[in-house]
Amino acid sequence: MAKFSLFSEESNRSPLSRLWRKFKSNHPALVALWVFIALTLLAMTAPFIAPYGINQQHSDALLLPPSWHDLGDVRFILGTDDLGRDVLSRLMNGATFTFGLSIIAALITTLVGVFLGTLAGVSHGFRSSALNHLLDITLSIPSLLLAIIIIAILGPGLLNTVWAIIFALLPQYVHSIRNLVVDELNKDYISAFRLDGASQWQLLTRGVLPNIYEHIVVIFTMALSTAILDIAALGFLKLGAQPPTTEWGAILAENLGLIYLAPWTVGLPGVLLFIAVLSTNLVGDGLRQVLKERKAD
């Protein structure tokens, strides 16, 4: 056969790069992705780049407003709270707790959820229905309520919150993965693959996984936004992170009494929470839409 290339490389794109191309054209989702990456980087580096320590008190600067205000001080860009602590440093470190811990919780949930979901997907008969009905029962309880119940058993604390959130997110996760795996396993190409001589393990890793991992990312973002809200909510209810930990929900609760006197101490963590959840949801939503579009053409 003659050595010539009939087709340009441009059309020769993998499913993943097609996904990225479509995703790039969705601008809100793209901006959200940048915000998401920025927050992730902040969560990793906050203790090193924050201007002050989280508990460093400045007795000369109590309840200073943000620096653009007439009474503000340029040393404290986002002002200080009633103990003279720098709000900016505390919020930056808060990203590590609220956002970083949520990512870790969602990642652990993903690992366990994919494992259990696949197991549920390939099992048949009694085992499968037992697992499913058990999951259905836990699904009927809202995740925050489930987390509160688990906290009630484990006792309050940041680490217990993470465990509680992992357990609370898991049923939904396992359910979604199971549905994906079952859907995929019923497709024609899996039986064709089985006829090629593929073992059960190869069916899952080569047949099913390459076709569902993008969906797993979507489920991951959904789990992540739930985890952020749950960690903050539990912190706010004083069941999760305890002051002076700089978790955003805990900061909110701590400064709630100052809301008229120093609104920035309450408003700013709220805004950050909003941005974190919004960016996560926008990325997940954009991804889901792109997946649907790719399936359509």
Add this chain to the structure above:
Amino acid sequence: MQPVLKVQALSKSFQSRAGIFKRKHIAVLRDISFAVGPGETLAVIGETGSGKSTLAKLLAGADAADCGQILLDGKTIEDNGVRKNQCRHIRMIFQDPTRSLNPGLTIGDMLDDCLKYNTDLTSSQRDKKIKLTLSRVGLLGEHYQYYPHMFSGGQLQRVALARALILDPKVVVLDEALSSLDPSVRAQTVNLLLKLQKDSGLSFILITHHLSLVKHMSDQLLVLSRGKIVEYGNTAAIFAKPQSKVTQRLLNV
């Protein structure tokens, strides 16, 4: 001449729930026997629900029969529902190539997996074999890097054919594999199949409802109705003089 594929008294039934404790057996295939020689084509026709696709699945090994034997080259490969070796000598081409190819793998990876699971070839040997098979079915070596979504329907059916042929099978089962193609592409594919048959002595089992295709391609004809053979013999003879009512209705005489 010894037949390549011989099927003896193959039966298959499915269970369905009729009540809480009652189960109903529905016999899909009853006592099917036939033989196909090397380089021959056997066509299977029948109404919807007559068990054609089940027969294809049983032959390819996607499903196990309840009883009966399948013999390949005189050796039993399936006896009363127990399959002996891997199914590399009888390969199946599915009805819809857009659904039977993994959208997440390139064509090359898919063919490579096929070889990896069934042969002991080294990676360079596998590469060579894949290139050769792709050119045999009228594709280019460059298609190695392509994903299924980049092909048209006719090309996809060629990919499916490549997947069947890469293991050098003796029998290829075509389960309505040509009906989803448009007429000109179908003609091309049929010519390709006939050429491959002439070159390498492949046997085809053609499951279809296209009578012109049956007339053109097949040497023998098997008519199924409700899981039973109602007529079996030379294609030309049956077309000339159908014996049973079912065949007459199917052939519209």
